[in-house]
Amino acid sequence: VKGTFDLPAPRTERRYQEHEVANPRRVIALRDAIPARPKVLCALQGRHVLSARDLSRKLLVQIFRRAAEFESGVVPRKTPMAGRILISAFLVAANTRTRLSFESASLRQGGSVMTIGGGIGGLETPVDLSEAFNTYGDVVALRTEDQASFRSMLNDSRIPVINAGDGMDENPTQAMVDLYTLFKWRPDLLQKSVPAGRRIRIGIMGEPRQTRTIRSLLLMLCPFKEALERVVVFGRYAKPFSEGQREELEQAGLPLECTVELYPDMTIMECFHKELSRLDMIYVHPIQPLEMSRLGRLEAISLLKPGMMLLHPEVRVKELLDNVDDSPYNGYFAQARAAVFVRMAVLEAILNRT
């Protein structure tokens, strides 16, 4: 027996071509490339996640493995967060996808969510709110307007806080999502010694000095520096780094370059022509040179290296990306979809009771 009418069904396949990273086999490949060492994740138990600086390579790799287990759907149905409450406190305007991926990650594991979005309207002080959180919830995903509020709330917290933006000017779980996506594509980059010819060249389009996601990504790349040939920063400003930022990264061994130094006399357009064709991954940040938006559609695509992958952390740069949605360069849809699995792994590890 069925209805006379056929109801429209959701598509079962991806709409667009997308980058090879979107192939479900990549998830399996990443999972199988990492030996399971679940005890390593105990380092997260009951802890804050504030900065990429605090996260060891060993720990990150196990988070990626666990996320891949979640994404591949092989994890037996458990509800480690049953009876636990995630406070999803996006005290500035709620950034939709980051908030939703945290909330889904809690709900998917049997947890509950309390949302505070779009500000507390000056009614509450950080300390009062934080003291209340101590008994109202079990873990907080926190985004504040400024570092001072974040610090203040953190200081009073007796439950784990996940920095979802503005604390320490970072967004470490986003960087985990970025690297998870990179390693799904190239699990071979997780080997301790990557042959020189296999190392990748990453382009960062944006200003490291003022962009949270880029700050976290660069820090999180350091433990994986053996996989990198170069990290090239495309920026407009003479000083793309904040004080001490570049020094810290280079001391950790990150092979950094900036187009403003490489090509001081070139326009940013000319820098593109010089560099785009050699990059294996480009990380596009929305707050970036206006010049980039004037880059012609076809021209931009024609410059890209075959097989390379475009990521963007949260909000679309329309001019650059619209025309590559349906192309083998589009890694950002896979990146968006993966956000929930990475955050499931983080929440599970933090709230682990054993």
Add this chain to the structure above:
Amino acid sequence: VKGTFDLPAPRTERRYQEHEVANPRRVIALRDAIPARPKVLCALQGRHVLSARDLSRKLLVQIFRRAAEFESGVVPRKTPMAGRILISAFLVAANTRTRLSFESASLRQGGSVMTIGGGIGGLETPVDLSEAFNTYGDVVALRTEDQASFRSMLNDSRIPVINAGDGMDENPTQAMVDLYTLFKWRPDLLQKSVPAGRRIRIGIMGEPRQTRTIRSLLLMLCPFKEALERVVVFGRYAKPFSEGQREELEQAGLPLECTVELYPDMTIMECFHKELSRLDMIYVHPIQPLEMSRLGRLEAISLLKPGMMLLHPEVRVKELLDNVDDSPYNGYFAQARAAVFVRMAVLEAILNRT
């Protein structure tokens, strides 16, 4: 042992008289009038619910039966949505009751809810959001500002989408609620052949060409055309229908009439005098001729046919309805209360795992 003081209790009976449809026996009557054919509901499994056009009479009738089972409270407690997430995405200002009825319908069945209300503030593009939904949730109740956004999100969705407004210019689950309420009152209208003398005359106060709920209702009435004597549209405009709308409905056999054609020389007030007394059900839409609001209170009631039923889909038309809350014409409270049961039936069928 009890407290010294007596605490105030909620009323146990309805506050107002209301239409006979509010009598709980009507729910039983509807349930018993429809033979259970649960397999018919499998047509909804994993499918989108976008337009009344896609819903067969057979399927609708089984949804009504299931909703009546929920409303009558006989359904054994199960949690078919346990571990499943409804994304309640009301990307325009959140219409309270529609959103809440969807969310309650999910929670009542053990599911979870993620709410996006009041806009995404330009931060996200439809395609990015939709791609994220594919892994963050299991079903989406979607209301967008325009059809283009709806279409765009739908195109990228690999999970079922329920049109909660603006996709295809319809709101099909609201029309289900409307018809569910009608058939609770008159289950006899579900018989294949309704004697001419038992058929009903429905008045639509509003503009079909631009009103989502009316568009869906008229389409959903087509499979039940044998129960209708006439559907009379009260409108101010010379062209109450959008292009092709009337032709489609009449081809499907709906006996349509418009007061602008029936009484071209009459004021809308005179049309009321002519028609109100013959209507068995009036569907009042908030966006409607201002003239209607000037209709005197007592006069309006005095024109209504004894036993007739007033429905209104979402927002009150104060001038017309305030004075009939406590009257045997008030069917709209029962309609509001029923919304959750109809949407429980829809969600259950879409997410059915068997």
Add this chain to the structure above:
Amino acid sequence: VKGTFDLPAPRTERRYQEHEVANPRRVIALRDAIPARPKVLCALQGRHVLSARDLSRKLLVQIFRRAAEFESGVVPRKTPMAGRILISAFLVAANTRTRLSFESASLRQGGSVMTIGGGIGGLETPVDLSEAFNTYGDVVALRTEDQASFRSMLNDSRIPVINAGDGMDENPTQAMVDLYTLFKWRPDLLQKSVPAGRRIRIGIMGEPRQTRTIRSLLLMLCPFKEALERVVVFGRYAKPFSEGQREELEQAGLPLECTVELYPDMTIMECFHKELSRLDMIYVHPIQPLEMSRLGRLEAISLLKPGMMLLHPEVRVKELLDNVDDSPYNGYFAQARAAVFVRMAVLEAILNRT
């Protein structure tokens, strides 16, 4: 095995000194001071909680006991609210902590929550919304903009309503939190006859005639009048009480005094000098004389009686309180943290099925 890096951990101890009431042993002391009589809580089953007037001493004391059981963590894990929905309807701007404590209280007991925050935007009338609530939820925590809306929604409700502000110009569950905090500090005040020398002097900084939390607190103090030496109201206005308010309180035996009467010729600063040093508890309300904010930091602290306790119901009075966060006068953090346990007790009793 552990990560190379040590992740920062939340503090395990309170950050500040705080009042003795914050000592976890106080929770045990309160619990043990009250004989368990769970049947008394049946008086709340299926009832509204609207006014402190409706709550007997016997009932309040059992709520405090149950809240202490929750706060001490001895309650075996049960989910009395499984399958039940709290409608958290803060129809004005959502007051963060009150809303969150209600929502956490529901989630902690296995219940679900539907939030309506920040207004219904004129789209819905109170009666329509309330009728919908009757089937969408099981209990409503309701804050409205005015008493008329509250009354209107209450009149149509067939499920229990908890007054979270503006109904009857009260906020009774906040007063429960206030007294719970007081009795944690001084369980001896619950004895039927408190020796004269042990009775306490309470200062109320604010205007009882217009402040919901103060109105509820004064009413709820009446059944505990034997524990009070004096309740001194610090206010600027010649008439600190609304019509009949003082008479009702004094008839119930509350030993009230107002500084405007005690010291008609003194400035408010001089009143402070006269009274602050004798008060055992001060209840600071944010909407209060501006003069108070000019009170010097050190000076204010130097006037306080050793061991006394400062409470404030919801929003910080920056000028007065900032400098006492880290002091033995700070009882308001403990008060904020306790809010969820008191509301757990209230929700459990209202929704008790046995």
